[in-house]
Amino acid sequence: MTSASAPTLEVRDLRTYFFTKGGVARAVDGVGFSVGRGKVLGLVGESGSGKTVTGFSILGLVDEPGRVVGGEILYHGENLVTASPDRMRALRGANIAMIFQDPMMTLNPVLRIDTQMIEAVQAHGRVSDDEARQRARDALGQVGIPSPDERLRSYPHQFSGGMRQRVAIAIALLNKPDLIVADEPTTALDVTIQGQILFEVQKLCEETGTALIWITHDLSVVAGLADEICVMYAGRVVEQGSVDAVLDRPMHPYTHGLIGSVPSRNRRGRPLSQIPGMTPSLLSLPEGCAFSARCPRVGEACGSVPDISVPEPGRELRCHYPLQETAS
Amino acid sequence: MTVAQENLEIVPRGADDAAKFEGVQTPFRRFLSDFCESKLAVLGFVVIVAITLVAIFAPVLAPTDPYDLATVSVLDGRLGPGEAMMSGVTAHLGTDGAGRDMVSAMIYGLRISLGVGIGSGVIAMLIGISVGLFSAYAGGRIDSVLMRVVDIQLSFPAILVALILLVTLGKGVDKTIIALVFVQWAYYARTIRGTALVERRREYIESAVCLGLSERRIIFRHLLPNCIAPMIVVGTMQVAHAISLEATLSFLGLGMPQTEPSLGRLISNGFEYIMSGKYWISVYPGIALLVTIVSINLVGDRLRDVLNPRLQK
Numbered sequence: 001m002t003s004a005s006a007p008t009l010e011v012r013d014l015r016t017y018f019f020t021k022g023g024v025a026r027a028v029d030g031v032g033f034s035v036g037r038g039k040v041l042g043l044v045g046e047s048g049s050g051k052t053v054t055g056f057s058i059l060g061l062v063d064e065p066g067r068v069v070g071g072e073i074l075y076h077g078e079n080l081v082t083a084s085p086d087r088m089r090a091l092r093g094a095n096i097a098m099i100f101q102d103p104m105m106t107l108n109p110v111l112r113i114d115t116q117m118i119e120a121v122q123a124h125g126r127v128s129d130d131e132a133r134q135r136a137r138d139a140l141g142q143v144g145i146p147s148p149d150e151r152l153r154s155y156p157h158q159f160s161g162g163m164r165q166r167v168a169i170a171i172a173l174l175n176k177p178d179l180i181v182a183d184e185p186t187t188a189l190d191v192t193i194q195g196q197i198l199f200e201v202q203k204l205c206e207e208t209g210t211a212l213i214w215i216t217h218d219l220s221v222v223a224g225l226a227d228e229i230c231v232m233y234a235g236r237v238v239e240q241g242s243v244d245a246v247l248d249r250p251m252h253p254y255t256h257g258l259i260g261s262v263p264s265r266n267r268r269g270r271p272l273s274q275i276p277g278m279t280p281s282l283l284s285l286p287e288g289c290a291f292s293a294r295c296p297r298v299g300e301a302c303g304s305v306p307d308i309s310v311p312e313p314g315r316e317l318r319c320h321y322p323l324q325e326t327a328s
Numbered sequence: 329m330t331v332a333q334e335n336l337e338i339v340p341r342g343a344d345d346a347a348k349f350e351g352v353q354t355p356f357r358r359f360l361s362d363f364c365e366s367k368l369a370v371l372g373f374v375v376i377v378a379i380t381l382v383a384i385f386a387p388v389l390a391p392t393d394p395y396d397l398a399t400v401s402v403l404d405g406r407l408g409p410g411e412a413m414m415s416g417v418t419a420h421l422g423t424d425g426a427g428r429d430m431v432s433a434m435i436y437g438l439r440i441s442l443g444v445g446i447g448s449g450v451i452a453m454l455i456g457i458s459v460g461l462f463s464a465y466a467g468g469r470i471d472s473v474l475m476r477v478v479d480i481q482l483s484f485p486a487i488l489v490a491l492i493l494l495v496t497l498g499k500g501v502d503k504t505i506i507a508l509v510f511v512q513w514a515y516y517a518r519t520i521r522g523t524a525l526v527e528r529r530r531e532y533i534e535s536a537v538c539l540g541l542s543e544r545r546i547i548f549r550h551l552l553p554n555c556i557a558p559m560i561v562v563g564t565m566q567v568a569h570a571i572s573l574e575a576t577l578s579f580l581g582l583g584m585p586q587t588e589p590s591l592g593r594l595i596s597n598g599f600e601y602i603m604s605g606k607y608w609i610s611v612y613p614g615i616a617l618l619v620t621i622v623s624i625n626l627v628g629d630r631l632r633d634v635l636n637p638r639l640q641k
Contacts, residue, residue: 059538064468093540105531110553119549120539157355171539 006077007034008179008211009058014071016050016057018282025282027053027066029235035211035228037178040202042226042243043215044258048279050235051215055181058213059098060088075179094124097172099182103165103189107156113167114152120174139170143200162193169197176208183215198225219262223247231255234280234290241315251311251322253297289320297321362634372626379620383439390432391417395588401427406606422608424597430608433594434616440590441617444501445571448508452570453563455509456516457552463517464524465547475521481514486573494582504583508570519562523555530554557635564628568621575617591617 016028028050035041043051056062058073060080073080075096080088092098100106108116117136121127127135133152140148143166156164165185172180182201186194202225205212214226222229223243230240231254239252250256260273277294280286286293292302301320309317364370382389392399392415404413404427412418413429421430463474481489493507527533528551536546575592577583579599584590589597591613598609 061534061537089540089542091540092538098535098538100531100535102531106535108532108536108550108554111549119541119545123539123541123545155355168535171535 007036008076009213010034010072010074011054011058012072012074014054014057014068014073016053016062016066016068018066020065020283023283026235026285027282028057030071031230031232031235031237032071033228033230033237033240035179035213037211038205038209039228040205040212040214040226042222042229043213043232044217044219044222044229045232046217046279048234048282049232050282051232052183054232055098055183055213055215058181059092059096060085061098090124093120093177094175095177096179096181097175097177099165099169099172099180099185101184101187103161103168103185106168107164109156112153112155117152117171117174120171124175135174136170139173140167142173142204143167143170144196145170162189162197165189165193165197166200169201173204177210178208179211179213181213181215184217185214186221187216187218194221201225219247219258231258234285235282236290236318237316238291238318239316241312245312245315249324251315251317251324252319253295253321253323254291256323257294257296289318297323359634363630366630366633369626369630372623372630375619375623376627379438379623380442382435383442386435386439390429390435392429392432394428394433394436397587403427404429406601406609408606409608421612422606424594424609425601426597428589430594430612433589434591434613437589437591437594437613438616438620440501440584440588441571441574441592441620444504444508444574444584444590445567448505448512448570448574449563449567451505452509452512452566453516453559455513456518457520457559459513460517460520461524461547461552461555464521464528465543465551471521475518478514478518481511482518486511486569487576490573490577491580491582494577499583499585501584501588504574504577507577507583508573511573512566512570515562515566516559519558520555523558524551527551527554561628561632561635564624564631568624568628571617571624572621591620 011034012032014028014031015026018025018027031050031054033041033043043054045051053062053066057068058080060083062068068081071081075091080091083091107113114133114136117139118129118132121132121135136152137148140151145151145163145166151159151163151167156167159167165188169185186197189197198221201212204210214222216222226243228240229243229246230237231246231252232238233254239246239250239255246255247259250259254275257273257275261275263272275294280290280293288303288305289295289298292298295302299321306318306320309319309322311317311322387393392413394400399415401414404419404423405425407413407419407423407427409420409422409430410418411422413423413427417429419429419431421434423429424433459474459478463471489511490507493510494503497503497506533546533550536550541550574583574590575595578590578592579596581596584593586593586597594613595610595617598606598611598613602610
């Protein structure tokens with residue numbers, strides 16, 4: 001984390017709880033991170049770890065019965081948690097954009113692409129139809145869609161899945177946002193298409209200085225794309241730091257387990273290591289460290305929630321018995 | 329950059345394929361060809377178009393003007409089919425008790441029946457769509473209150489509510505339409521609410537919110553068009569229902585006044601003579617009513633089959 005320039009987004013101790021009939025689900029419980037200009041932050045975790053809710057909280061899209069109950073989301077110093085709905089609406093789409101997981105569902109099936117793109121431009125400022133169309137065309141070109149003029153007149157069902165996700169990304173880029181929250185945008189796509197889109201996104205971030213939060217469960221995507229990584233477990237960030245450091249020398253047993261469960265060529269024939277058990281229900285988290293029930297290194301201290309420690313500069317950890325504690 | 333160039337090589341082929349499909353497989357064309365698979369539905373549609381044209385051009389097509397009391401003579405009353413009236417015009421389907429030519433009376437009656445049916449259907453649909461969409465989008469307590477109102481409305485028999493309203497309001501086209509709108513809007517509201525609740529959860533609505541579009545725009549440009557298919561089906565069925573309800577009310581002596589007889593009123597006019605062998609006054613308007621409603625229902629059934637993804641093979 002460079003302190004030279006102020007980060008685009010800084011999340012401090014964010015808490016988003018869901019008040020359900022069965023009890024309070026602490027989907028996000030004290031999450032903190034920051035993303036700088038042109039940087040990519042990978043938010044990694046299993047299903048139900050709170051990564052998507054974190055993304056939704058940033059955009060102010062948490063639905064009932066959920067609520068952001070604490071913490072700050074500072075966007076260029078402005079706290080989004082306390083921002084008015086009108087202010088949030090002005091920011092959404094213009095300064096902060098979101099890309100969703102399923103490209104089949106994010107485009108309105110009954111409207112043509114140009115209609116959807118032009119209205120997205122015109123929702124934020126008076127822009128003539130021609131100029132808006134021109135910007136839509138440019139955005140389609142930017143994400144590598146050939147003959148954008150023709151494609152603008154098409155309906156979503158005339159696109160393939162990869163093309164649709166490109167359109168969705170183009171729509172996110174329309175108003176040149178400086179922060180994009182991408183919620184598993186390539187999970188539903190082929191590996192080849194995924195590669196192309198990752199390349200485009202990476203290039204765009206470098207060129208335009210857009211900060212990107214990439215939510216995913218796929219470590220290999222994060223390894224290739226992100227600068228920083230946040231590993232989430234049961235609503236908390238358990239480990240964060242630069243991608244190289246975290247993936248090469250994981251300190252939290254959970255991160256270690258995650259990396260171990262990615263199949264790799266070197267270990268062919270040997271059984272994959274796996275993390276036993278499954279993500280605990282957010283309504284009945286174990287006392288203390290949420291990972292303790294599945295952790296191979298569990299010890300006495302794990303009955304209490306570990307505090308954030310800084311084992312080395314630029315790195316944060318929540319574990320009583322980290323790996324390589326004294327090594328290196 | 330090199331990868332970008334590769335992309336250009338890879339993707340255009342897909343674009344070509346899509347372009348080929350363009351023009352052939354638009355959703356509307358697919359819908360049209362699906363619809364035309366049923367001969368019966370096409371027949372129904374043709375009949376509806378014919379009936380509508382007849383209703384629109386009634387003043388041109390009708391041999392006489394049944395509303396012009398100066399030309400209608402009681403002396404022509406109850407002439408049999410094919411007999412000539414005093415004015416020299418042949419009454420092909422006979423005349424009614426007041427001496428009106430049945431062909432003309434039926435053409436004008438059809439005009440009123442269709443007008444009242446479609447008019448009340450459209451108004452009820454607009455009200456129902458507004459209430460239902462608002463209810464679905466607002467959610468929570470507003471939704472519960474509105475839907476309980478709909479429940480209460482639907483728990484009364486339509487005919488009873490319409491009867492009570494017409495007894496209070498009196499006769500006339502406008503009053504009949506008001507009564508029919510009142511008993512119909514709840515069907516539309518409930519149907520569109522159900523669809524809108526499903527569509528609202530879709531990601532494209534979420535992404536529209538993410539684009540910072542205004543609520544009004546999201547409701548009318550994004551939510552509404554995606555809920556329209558079931559509305560078409562319910563609308564068709566409800567128009568048929570409205571026509572038959574209006575006929576029932578007129579038959580019972582409410583609804584349309586004697587001077588502007590709808591098909592239902594014509595049937596009831598002839599009812600007193602039907603036992604004395606003068607069948608035509610009731611039977612021919614009855615057939616006209618039957619054909620109209622059956623055609624609309626045939627089309628409605630087919631629309632439901634085509635537009636409901638769950639029933640598709």
